[in-house]
Amino acid sequence: MVFYPFYTDYKNNRFLKDGAPFQFVSGSIHYSRIPRFYWKDRLLKMHMTGLNAIQIYVPWNYHETVQGVYKFSGDQDLEHFLDLANQTGLLVILRPGPYICAEWEMGGLPAWLLQKPNIILRSSDPDYLQAVSNWLAVLLPKIRPWLYINGGNIISVQVENEYGSYFACDYNYMRHLRTLFRFFLGEDVVLFTTDGNTDREMICGTLEGLYATIDFGTDTNFTTAFSRQRRFEPRGPLVNSEFYTGWLDHWGDKHAQVDTQKVSKMLGDMLSMGANVNMYMFEGGTNFGYWNGADHDSRFRSVVTSYDYNAPLSEAGDPTEKLLAIRDVIKRFFPVPEGPMPPATPKFGYGFVNLQKVGNISSLLDKLSPQGPIKSQHPLTFEEIKQYYGFVLYRTKLPRTLAEATPLITPLNGVHDRAYVSVNGVYQGLLERDITLVIKVMGQAGDQLDILVENMGRVNFGTKINDHKGLLGNLILGKDVLTDWQIYPLDIDGAIANGWPHSGFKHTFPSAKNNSSAGPVFYMGTLDSPGLAWDTFLKLRGWTKGQVWINGVNLGRYWPVRGPQQTLYIPGPLLSASRPNNITVLELEKAPSETRVLFMDRAQLNSTNKKS
Ligand SMILES: CCCC/N=C1\SC[C@@H]2[C@H](O)[C@H](O)[C@@H](O)CN12
Secondary structure, three states: OOOOOOOEEEOEEEEEEEEEEEOOOOEOOOOOHHOOHHHHHHHHHHHHHHHOEEEEEEEEEHHHOEOOOOOOHHEEEEEEEEHHHHHHOOOEEEEOEEEOOOOEEEOOOHHHHHHHOOOOOOOOOHHHHHHHHHHHHHHHHHHHHHHHHHHHOOOEEEEEOOOOHOOOOOOHHHHHHHHHHHHHHOOOOOOEEEEEHHHHHHHHHHHHOOOOOOOOOOOOHHHHHHHHHHHHHHOOOOEEEEEOOOOOEEEEOOOOOHHHHHHHHHHHHHHHHHOOOEEEEEOEOOOOOOOOOOEEOOEEEEEOOEEOOOOEEEOOOEEOHHHHHHHHHHOOOOOOOOOOOOOOOOOOEEEEEEEEEEEEEHHHHHHHHHOOOOOOEEOOOOOOOOOOOEEEEEEEEOOOOOEEEEEOOOHHHHHHHOOEEEOOOOOEEEEEEOEEOOEEEEEOOOOOOEEEEOOOOEEEOOOOOOOOEEEEOOOOOOOOOOEEEEEEOOOOHHHHOOOOOOOOOOOOOHHHOOOOOOOOEEEEEEOOOOOOOOEEEEOOOOOOEEEEEEEEEEEEEOOOOOOOOOOEEEEEHHHOOOOOOEEEEOOOOOOOOOOOOEEEEEOOOOOOOOOO
């Protein structure tokens, strides 16, 4: 009898690995949400929990942020991550998409796809399929040597992601993907799909030749769910590809928590019936930079910076009670490695650091937009000017004197996502997608109208993933359509990575009349460590909303007035134990009178109280 290294034994409803029955107990971990230096730490804790596999996504936009420019080194070094997993005795369930959802920016799809007007994402749209084929022709050959059947540790590969939940239900698209995956990975690797627990999802998301699996959490009757899987796979192993151990947070939500007892009880029940289970998430990590996604059901809701997910390993990689309970369950079915669970990494509260004003964006354009503005009669989107993330400044002149407060309107809800409005550097207020479509401004004819637009993360699920950013249409001021725009792409991250504002720049804060603490203003400071570089958590009590960089690394967004997240996680190795640590804050709305921040030794992720 020929033993394939890893395959689906339909006769006995199980997987076989090296000829022996195999049941996976796996956990999701996202390497794109954990700095490289902590990958081994997290993987070792997952191994010590008794997991025999991990499940990972490959975010296309993380590796091809700019079309045709591929990144597979440093924090993008996928093969190094696979190797560390292999060294740690962990098999891998790979989910390369090309769409991945994951509360990740545009579900992992690169924003440059939107430069094709009216492209139909996740379909057999020729422009989309061409881009997908080009990407997979780069990625999948890198994956092939890592397949278990070729001596590596990847036991199975998912095609697309919950495709059945998408409106298109385009079988030709899924057939195209199946052809590409088979062409590059061979005929013997186990390919599968994952869909939600409804008939429509399983009908539109599954395809012959791809093993159909299902996902559900503790609020679902697992017998019912697995019987639905059986209707699509009458033979073969039972698989829950995403057993939700927790859930995600949007800004303004109450912090999501899933009961440990429910998780461990249902895990035990599923394992005892021989099902294969992957826990989503096991280690969530952080949406550093601008990588968070968003949802758009009744309205646009951006996902917070922390992807703690109330998971068994915390955002900072600390083992939780939930992990210990899960390990106790796993012990009933599998051998769990002997020895202690690796401890939480040390945390330190460095205390308060005072910050000083650097300047508002309109006074710093020489640094932040050195190539100068793009001139256009009407506003252009982020994608049209080929800037995909972060912030763009839109500038024009008031066409007439506004002796009284006059409405500034986005008639088609065209601000994506937040616009901070100033006249001659004086902050007037903000327009917010789906929430605030008009504000009032005043000024003289010819005054400078500055509108800073923030991309809060592209929608990652549902019909609105074609999520263009910027000013998507004209703005109307009183009875005038505003025209003659100067549009400044802002490379804030590039300027900060090159040392601004800490090294060598003279800070010229504009005249006193602009010395308001309202509106988009940069602040800077330095943290002097007492000789250690330990994990810490940054709390911006009294600040409103903005972005933080430390030693040139973009830590993500803060928004304490919305919550529930109140602190930003700072991995210790980003800090220097001996040199000053450069802090840069972009406060978008209003800073406190005392402009200081606090480095704490613990996270605060569950407080929507503005005073917290
Ligand atoms: C009711 C909406 C279901 C959308 N699916 C979700 S929300 C959290 C998780 C992650 O996004 C994951 O990437 C999805 O596959 C499944 N899922």
